Amino acid sequence: MAWKGLALLVVAWLGAEKAWCDSSDRVRQRPNIVWLTSEDNGPHMGCYGDSYAVTPRLDALASRGIIFARCWSNAPVCAPARTTIIAGMYATSLGAEHMRSFVPMPRGVLMAPQYLRKAGYYCTNNRKEDYNLEKPGQVWDESSGRAHWRNAPEGAPFFAVFNSTVSHESQIRKKGHQLVHDPSKVRVPAYHPDTPIVRHDWAQYYDKVTEMDARLGKRLDELAAAGHMEDTIIFYYGDHGSGMPRSKRWPYNSGLQVPLIVYIPKKFAHLRPNDYRAGGVSERLVAFVDLFPTVLSLAGIRPPEHMQGRAFLGPYAAPPKKYLFGYRGRMDERYDMVRSVTDGRFVYIRNYMPHKIYGQYLDYMFQTPTTQQWHDLYHAGKLRPPQTYFWEPKPSEELYDLEADPDEVHNLALDSQYADKKAELRRALRDWMLEVRDTGFLPEAELHRRRGNDSPYDMAHDESRYPLRQILEAA
Structure with a gap:
């Protein structure tokens, strides 16, 4: 009987160890996810058919992945666009559409990286945040100029964001820049006057996009050197349209359309969409509000019900959208x-x-x-x-x-x-x-008066405090 009892204990122990190992393996088998992001640039890239652009590193990534032909940033300026991303919710729903405003999150709602951290991901942001929302606790494991996936605990999957600022609006007007792109070959949009100054600014913008491409290429080199290219899903996107006037700040397509490249290595082919082909183009409509629901889906996490975006990759991918939406408030x-x-x-x-x-x-x-x-x-x-x-x-x-x-x-x-x-x-x-x-x-002051100690989101879902249907009829 003693031997039988010991045998049962051994079997139970082995079963428990196998279950623990299976669980640990599932964590290890989750993909690493890296976002490479840039500022103030639309799809002015070779992989998007722009022959004037020089973007060899991101074009090479696109040749191994897929580009999305119509991705909107929802907001045409950084803070509300990044607010939409971090919450997986529209900034207009959060009361956070205005540039550099600051409001509380809805009751019980976390920022998206917090859901990843709860699931065992090591999450870093390098380094721009620019959210119009109060943080509900610690959002990132590290968010700074030193933040890097290299610092992840051994065996932990990582989610890492690297942002490049070199293509920002402020760099278009940086004095002393020696043009590389020939301004005589610029395609001047129909809404701009065709003058040497306008051509110079557009050419300098394209130069900065090329510099951005090289900088983000170094981030790809880091992944390759560490042997992570085949266990990491990589996203690249710009944060809204170009920094030129009537692109940035305006919810036209010119201010909202951004490049989006997604590379999913063969190891995670089961997470690829049906239209995934190396060097391919997806016509699916996607937007910034969908980015974090998609990352959660790729990580095997069901996106929370409060998220207004819809995953477009992974096991929790939703049906394609029929429309995309944009907004402009106070700039x-x-x-x-x-x-x-x-x-x-x-x-x-x-x-x-x-x-x-x-x-x-x-x-x-x-x-x-x-x-x-x-x-x-x-x-x-x-x-x-x-x-x-x-x-x-x-x-x-x-x-x-x-x-x-x-x-x-x-x-x-x-x-x-x-x-x-x-x-x-x-x-x-x-x-x-x-x-x-x-x-x-x-108006912002009235928004804060009506919300009292609630978030704007919670206030707006109270019809007695915000009779939206009646307001829309008047508007």
């Missing part, structure tokens, strides 16, 4: 309220403050030579449409066909031929605003 010292929606081809824009011109004076934006000259030429009467539009009051509605008009200068909103499409997108936008309880109709 630095100037107020505005604009919402936009796209189905991938058409962009519909609703201007809730049409009396305000597009090009309101923002000190930071007016430091760019293109902005200064564009403004001066308009007021000197030396421009013709569509270069004049930016300095004039806005129509209440705009509609653009990206296939026929990629610069979004031919407004189809009053064209009866497109009445059905306008009605469809107008309805989709309204339904979305109601669904997420868009807080943008409240």
Whole structure:
């Protein structure tokens, strides 16, 4: 009997050890995930078909992975865009759409890296945060210029973010730069005046995108040198459209479309979408609100119900979206309220403050030579449409066909031929605003007064404090 009891103990111990090992193996088999991010650049890259761009390192990554043809940053400026990412929720729903605002998170809601950390991931951010939200406790294992996946405990999967600032708006106007790109070969958008200054700024922007490519290439070299390329899923994306005026800060496609490359190594082929082909292009509509739900899915974690984004990869991938949404609130010292929606081809824009011109004076934006000259030429009467539009009051509605008009200068909103499409997108936008309880109709001071000790999100879900349907009818 003693021997039988001992045998049962050994079997039980072996079973427990196997279960522990299986669990440990599952943790080890989770992919490492790295985000390479850059600032203020749209899809001006070779892999997106831009022959003027020089981006060999990211083009090479795209040749091994997949690019998403239509990814929107939801907000066309850094803080609300990054707020949308870190929460997996729309900044307009959180009361956090305004540039460098600061509000509490909804009750019981964590920032996305906290869910990864709970699941055993070592999470680092190097280094920009710029969230419009109060942190609900420790978000990252480390967030600094020293943060690196190399510091992860042995055997722990890691999630690491590396951000490059070299393509930021401030670098377009950096004096003393010697151009590498030939300004005579720049494609000047239809809304900009074609002048040497404008061409110089665009050429310098492309130079900075090339520098960004090289810097992020070094991060890829680090992964390769450590033997991690085949156990790491890599994302690359820009944080919103280019830093040139009427891209950054504007919820047109020009301000919202960003490059998104995803590389999934063969080891994790089961996590690839059906349309994944090396060097391939996905037409699926994706946005920043979807990024962290997707990372959680890839890590084997079901995205929390409060997240408004939808995973587009991994076991918890949701069906493709029909629309993407964008928003503009206060930009630095100037107020505005604009919402936009796209189905991938058409962009519909609703201007809730049409009396305000597009090009309101923002000190930071007016430091760019293109902005200064564009403004001066308009007021000197030396421009013709569509270069004049930016300095004039806005129509209440705009509609653009990206296939026929990629610069979004031919407004189809009053064209009866497109009445059905306008009605469809107008309805989709309204339904979305109601669904997420868009807080943008409240001035900031009133938002804070009404919320009291609650978050704006929690306040906005109380119909007695925020009768959104009635407000929308009036708007």
